[in-house]
Amino acid sequence: MDRYGVIGHPIRHSRSPDIHRHFALLTGQNLSYERIEGTPDGFETEVVRFFAAGGLGLNVTLPFKERAFALAVQRSHRAQVARAANTLGMTPEGVLWADNTDGEGLVRDMTLNLGVNLKGSRVLILGAGGAARGIVQPLLKAGIVQLDIANRTVVRAQTLVRELESLSNEVSCRAFSWPEIPAHGYEVVINATSTAVAGDLPPLPAVLFDQRTLAYDLGYGKGLTTPFLKLAREAGAGQTEDGLGMLVEQAAESFYLWRGIRPPGAEVLYALRAACH
Ligand code: NAP
Secondary structure (H helix, E strand, O other): OEEEEEEEOOOOOOOHHHHHHHHHHHHOOOEEEEEEEOOOOOHHHHHHHHHHOOOOEEEEOOOOHHHHHHHOOEEOHHHHHHOOOOEEEEOOOOOEEEEOOHHHHHHHHHHHHOOOOOOOOEEEEEOOOHHHHHHHHHHHOOOOOEEEEEEOOHHHHHHHHHHHHOOOOOOEEEEEEHHHOOOOOOOEEEEOOOOOOOOOOOOOOHHHOOOOOEEEEOOOOOOOOOHHHHHHHHOOOOEEEOOHHHHHHHHHHHHHHHHOOOOOHHHHHHHHHHHHO
């Protein structure tokens, strides 16, 4: 049976095996997908061993995405922008390749599952860590006109914005510290900080949100909301969404890279949401 898996540390809570098994069932693909507990000292050896034993593809999650990128020989453009990879595979010639499907997953969830038209949108990303890096390139390609990045440590936002300037002439990009966030409407506000669980977000200007705003949290959990989404809803955001759809769609994009078949992300998302209720 064709063998795939996800490697991370810790890995036992990963939902990727469920998602990929759904995909395999719905597309009639005969494959196995396992959880692999990576070790901080042995990640590279574990990846090499997996492919040497005939494995065909790996998803990579925290804290190994940067190391996966460094290990690969061929790297997609979006992985280069992110400097991190969440998908590994092997060419027929035996060359390890790396891609990053997180941003494509986000854009597909927004446009296909949520029906959002990103063309002409002004977008604010809160956070400038690995997840923010992973989503910027596909967002720039989605027809938006403004991309602002605000981060607690402003220098990380400034560095990312400087790198983006060489990627797009059409989209205006700016960096802000948290207190400098402009108090005007964005069509899309994305929480890409790691505060979804603890909820220790600094105060955001309430005027950031209105009826036209989509507030999107990359985080997701057992419940149907996160502290960021609660705050956005109370401040008047018209639409609030968590990152479960992105999780499913980034997995769908990985599946497509490995198998050449696009699985029905919306159907699997619907099943996962139903299981949460
Ligand atoms: P990371 O590289 O560790 O970056 C963390 C970011 O959060 C940084 O910008 C950091 O700011 C900021 N931050 C942390 N604590 C903060 C606080 N108390 N107040 C304000 N800002 C704070 O983490 P990451 O890999 O980017 O992950 C971010 C989130 O995205 C995680 O919740 C992860 O689960 C989620 N994610 C979801 C998906 C999906 O498929 N839905 C995919 C990837 C990631 P500083 O720079 O100032 O430290």
